[in-house]
Amino acid sequence: MNLLMSVSRNPLVLGLAVALALSGCASKNSLPNSPGELGLAANGAAPGSQQDLTLNVGDRIFFDTDSSAIRTDSAATLDRQAQWLAKYPNDAVLIEGNADERGTRAYNLALGARRAAATRSYLISKGVSAARIKTISYGKERPVAVCDDISCWSQNRRAVTVVRGASS
Amino acid sequence: MSLYRKDNQFPAPRAFMAHIRRAAVFWAVFGHVLMVSLVLMPGTAHAVVEIDITKGNVEALPLAITDFASKDDIGAKIASVIADDLKRSGLFAPINKAAFIQKITDPNLSPRFEDWRVINAQALVVGRVTAEADGRLRTEFRLWDTFAAEQLIGQQFFTQPENWRRVAHIIADAIYEKLTGEKGYFDTRVVFVSESGPRNDRKKRLAIMDQDSANLRFLTQGDDLVLTPRFSPSRQEVTYMSFANGQPRVYLLQLETGQREIVGNFPGMTFSPRFSPDGQKVIMSLEQNGDANIYTMDLRSRKTTRLTNTTAIDTSPSYSPEGQQIVFESDRGGRQQLYVMNADGSNQKRISFGDGSYSTPVWSPRGDLIAFTKQSGGKFSIGVMRPDGSGERILTTGFHNEGPTWSPNGRVIMFFRQPAGAAGPQLYSIDLTGYNEERVQTPEFGSDPAWSPLLK
Numbered sequence: 001m002n003l004l005m006s007v008s009r010n011p012l013v014l015g016l017a018v019a020l021a022l023s024g025c026a027s028k029n030s031l032p033n034s035p036g037e038l039g040l041a042a043n044g045a046a047p048g049s050q051q052d053l054t055l056n057v058g059d060r061i062f063f064d065t066d067s068s069a070i071r072t073d074s075a076a077t078l079d080r081q082a083q084w085l086a087k088y089p090n091d092a093v094l095i096e097g098n099a100d101e102r103g104t105r106a107y108n109l110a111l112g113a114r115r116a117a118a119t120r121s122y123l124i125s126k127g128v129s130a131a132r133i134k135t136i137s138y139g140k141e142r143p144v145a146v147c148d149d150i151s152c153w154s155q156n157r158r159a160v161t162v163v164r165g166a167s168s
Numbered sequence: 169m170s171l172y173r174k175d176n177q178f179p180a181p182r183a184f185m186a187h188i189r190r191a192a193v194f195w196a197v198f199g200h201v202l203m204v205s206l207v208l209m210p211g212t213a214h215a216v217v218e219i220d221i222t223k224g225n226v227e228a229l230p231l232a233i234t235d236f237a238s239k240d241d242i243g244a245k246i247a248s249v250i251a252d253d254l255k256r257s258g259l260f261a262p263i264n265k266a267a268f269i270q271k272i273t274d275p276n277l278s279p280r281f282e283d284w285r286v287i288n289a290q291a292l293v294v295g296r297v298t299a300e301a302d303g304r305l306r307t308e309f310r311l312w313d314t315f316a317a318e319q320l321i322g323q324q325f326f327t328q329p330e331n332w333r334r335v336a337h338i339i340a341d342a343i344y345e346k347l348t349g350e351k352g353y354f355d356t357r358v359v360f361v362s363e364s365g366p367r368n369d370r371k372k373r374l375a376i377m378d379q380d381s382a383n384l385r386f387l388t389q390g391d392d393l394v395l396t397p398r399f400s401p402s403r404q405e406v407t408y409m410s411f412a413n414g415q416p417r418v419y420l421l422q423l424e425t426g427q428r429e430i431v432g433n434f435p436g437m438t439f440s441p442r443f444s445p446d447g448q449k450v451i452m453s454l455e456q457n458g459d460a461n462i463y464t465m466d467l468r469s470r471k472t473t474r475l476t477n478t479t480a481i482d483t484s485p486s487y488s489p490e491g492q493q494i495v496f497e498s499d500r501g502g503r504q505q506l507y508v509m510n511a512d513g514s515n516q517k518r519i520s521f522g523d524g525s526y527s528t529p530v531w532s533p534r535g536d537l538i539a540f541t542k543q544s545g546g547k548f549s550i551g552v553m554r555p556d557g558s559g560e561r562i563l564t565t566g567f568h569n570e571g572p573t574w575s576p577n578g579r580v581i582m583f584f585r586q587p588a589g590a591a592g593p594q595l596y597s598i599d600l601t602g603y604n605e606e607r608v609q610t611p612e613f614g615s616d617p618a619w620s621p622l623l624k
Contacts, residue, residue: 106440110481117458
């Protein structure tokens with residue numbers, strides 16, 4: 001149960017991981033991102049909140065090694081994010097780009113930035129205003145999964161969309 | 169009597185207030201009875217004992233480092249720091265004190281050379297520590313060539329008592345230089361990132377310590393993520409990257425005052441900073457829209473200059489010692505590879521062509537080699553190559569080795585190693601030849617080491 005090891009700093013994500021573990025349907029290679037995939041009913045998350053985005057839309061996408069290309073499964077998540085952002089036009093978001101730990105520090109900072117930029121570009125192409133989206137890279141500094149094989153590395157190569165409240 | 173003052177250029181608020189006066193001494197002035205033939209001008213002795221350190225696996229030179237005469241244990245402590253420095257270099261083998269035949273009671277008398285030859289001590293270090301009337305510590309030492317029966321060095325030092333470790337390092341450097349012909353590197357410090365906490369929630373603090381792990385102090389408190397500190401070659405400054413206020417930027421930190429400032433006013437993330445060899449510029453990467461290019465900022469004029477212009481990741485710039493060239497890594501050709509360019513950005517040329525990817529290049533202070541991290545076959549290695557890319561040698565390979573930094577004499581490389589599993593990274597040093605790998609002790613996990621120049 002690698003997911004049990006993926007204790008996030010985000011308690012919502014931890015909750016999600018535990019829910020996954022209990023449901024026993026965790027897949028190593030593609031993490032479920034939506035309540036449909038999880039087999040969960042819509043929950044009581046406040047509409048437009050981070051919890052709403054995380055649980056009902058999917059707050060993160062994953063990348064292949066050394067790549068910032070938006071995968072097909074990621075595009076589906078970002079399409080939902082774009083629709084969700086259209087519903088809540090006052091929300092601004094921060095896209096956090098991350099890399100796995102199998103690279104050197106400076107390169108991974110730049111790779112995380114490249115992933116965040118690719119994610120931002122995709123959302124803009126789907127109609128989200130550029131002014132609403134800021135990016136940051138944490139390089140390899142913020143792993144959520146900490147084992148030493150691909151099951152963890154693939155979870156860490158990610159871009160996470162974080163709701164920052166009303167855009168200014 | 170030729171005395172010269174050695175002003176300390178590295179004072180800091182507390183522990184680093186060193187005021188070391190270094191004096192080359194004609195021993196006769198001490199009034200001790202010395203045989204005339206022992207009185208040698210420093211620098212005139214022709215050493216018979218010397219180490220050829222150009223070979224790969226050097227056989228360590230056995231030498232005797234006696235406890236310096238003193239009223240308390242300070243003489244033994246100084247001798248111990250000297251012995252530890254020399255031993256850690258891998259070039260010297262201090263002889264166990266239990267084997268010593270002669271007990272040195274007066275270091276100003278000629279030793280009984282035969283007593284030292286019989287235990288195969290090629291060189292002998294003796295000394296004495298006394299308190300001056302003004303409270304300063306006076307440390308005298310001599311290095312003897314036991315087989316030639318010649319004095320190689322005679323020096324004395326005055327310092328505040330709390331700086332006794334620096335005196336020991338300076339003496340170790342003098343012995344190292346005399347016997348190897350190369351400058352030493354013991355009177356130096358290391359700045360690094362001290363890490364604590366679980367892997368998915370690491371607390372990172374900048375820390376500085378002597379090269380032998382003593383006198384550690386923290387420069388930041390762990391509130392902000394900090395990375396890749398580098399020493400200024402000319403001032404008491406460190407440049408590093410911090411995520412303070414959610415803005416990942418390159419900073420300057422004054423070690424004496426603790427004052428910090430952002431370097432430049434760039435529109436995106438700045439990272440991977442390093443000083444130019446004259447200390448007047450910071451070179452770094454600026455990220456915009458997912459591309460990273462290399463810029464410099466002149467610290468006096470604040471002028472920024474763009475050196476590369478790619479849609480790739482150009483980062484980890486490092487100047488040649490004369491400042492005329494820059495080595496950096498770029499993935500413009502696909503995977504990360506090393507490139508060299510002129511200091512103005514012209515003539516960019518790829519130099520690495522082996523299997524795998526190459527990153528974190530650092531130009532040796534001697535100019536003859538570039539150290540790097542290499543990723544190949546799922547392993548991370550530390551290696552060196554010539555500036556034209558020839559002569560690649562791997563010094564150590566494993567699960568994850570990263571981030572080399574050179575000792576100021578270009579002889580030793582420090583790096584960090586992240587083992588597989590839950591444990592965090594640790595600092596290591598290794599000789600340029602690939603021998604003598606040693607763990608560098610830190611109280612917590614350690615990463616991103618940077619070696620200082622020789623202290624002044």
